[in-house]
Amino acid sequence: MADQHRPAVFLDRDGVLNEAPVRDGMPTSPPSRAAMRVLPGVKEACAQLRQAGFLTIMVTNQPDISRGKATVASVEEINDALRSELDLDDVFVCPHDDADRCNCRKPKPGLLLEAARRWDIDLAASFMVGDRVRDVDAGQAAGCRAVYVEHGYVEPRPPHADMVTTSLAAITPALIKTLKRQP
Numbered sequence: 001m002a003d004q005h006r007p008a009v010f011l012d013r014d015g016v017l018n019e020a021p022v023r024d025g026m027p028t029s030p031p032s033r034a035a036m037r038v039l040p041g042v043k044e045a046c047a048q049l050r051q052a053g054f055l056t057i058m059v060t061n062q063p064d065i066s067r068g069k070a071t072v073a074s075v076e077e078i079n080d081a082l083r084s085e086l087d088l089d090d091v092f093v094c095p096h097d098d099a100d101r102c103n104c105r106k107p108k109p110g111l112l113l114e115a116a117r118r119w120d121i122d123l124a125a126s127f128m129v130g131d132r133v134r135d136v137d138a139g140q141a142a143g144c145r146a147v148y149v150e151h152g153y154v155e156p157r158p159p160h161a162d163m164v165t166t167s168l169a170a171i172t173p174a175l176i177k178t179l180k181r182q183p
Helices: 044-054 072-086 110-119 134-143 168-181
Strands: 009-010 055-061 090-094 127-130 145-149 163-165
Touching: 009 110, 009 168, 044 055, 044 072, 044 168, 055 110, 072 090, 090 110, 110 134, 127 134, 127 168, 134 145, 145 168, 163 168
Parallel strands: 009 055, 009 127, 055 090, 127 145, 145 163
Antiparallel strands: none
C-alpha cells in the first residue's frame, strides 16, 4: 500500500502516454501492442514525476471492448506494456460505452475515486492529465486539478482546464513545481 495521502498524476492512455491514431479528426486507440508507440519524453516524464513523489496511475476509457472492436486481452496487452515500460504504479480501465451508464467511464470520476481509495491519494494535491474534455471533467469531478493536452482534435477544447499543454513531457516541470510548493 502507498504512503498515506500521497499525490498522484492520473494519466489518460491514448494521446497522453502513447500515440493515438487520429481518424476524422478524432483520436482512436492503437489496434494492438505492436502498433502502440509511447510518445516522446513520456518515459522520462513518468520517472521524474515518481521521483518527485507522485504516484503515476493510468486511467483509461476503452469503449472498443464494449463495442466489440477490441478484446479485453488486446487492451490488457497494451496496458501491461505501458505499465512495464513506464513503471506505472497502477492501471484502471473502464471497458464500457456511454450507453452502459457506468460510474467508471470518464467524464464520471469513478476510476480516479477507486484509485484514491486503493492508494490513499490526496486528490486535492493530484492532477488528471488528458487529451479530451471528458478527462478534464473527470479530474475536476474527483477534486483534482486538470491538465488538457492539446492535439487539435475536431472537438471543442475544454474552457475550464487548470492547465493546457502540448505533451506530458512539457507539463511535467510545472507539475513538480506545484508539488514542491505544497505544505
